Amino acid sequence: RTLLQCGADVNAHDALRNTPLHVFLSSSSIRNENLLKLLCDYGAHLDYVNNLREKAIDVTTNLAAKQLIKSKMQLNLKCRCARLIQLNNVPFHGELTSSLVRLVEE
Numbered sequence: 812r813t814l815l816q817c818g819a820d821v822n823a824h825d826a827l828r829n830t831p832l833h834v835f836l837s838s839s840s841i842r843n844e845n846l847l848k849l850l851c852d853y854g855a856h857l858d859y860v861n862n863l864r865e866k867a868i869d870v871t872t873n874l875a876a877k878q879l880i881k882s883k884m885q886l887n888l889k890c891r892c893a894r895l896i897q898l899n900n901v902p903f904h905g906e907l908t909s910s911l912v913r914l915v916e917e
Contacts, residue, residue: 830867832855836871837870859917893911897915903915
């Protein structure tokens with residue numbers, strides 16, 4: 812909580828593009844649902860995909876965690892479009908503004 816309150820990036824990622832949400836949910840036993848809620852409340856991108864094209868919800872088998880994520884997953888139009896561009900391998904470089912390119916690449 813303290814790190815997030817001090818401005819830590821809740822959507823930072825490692826070399827495999829796993830976010831804190833991916834890492835937390837891939838743990839075999841999720842005991843602290845409050846941490847999951849905290850990450851969501853601080854703006855964790857629920858649709859962010861790692862190098863294996865997995866969203867955080869894809870890496871957990873915890874049903875309570877899946878339900879919580881589904882309840883919070885209200886993707887805006889930009890996120891939905893970015894996801895479709897990724898899934899369908901639509902060429903976008905040179906077609907979108909730099910901020911939209913970053914969004915699609917996330």
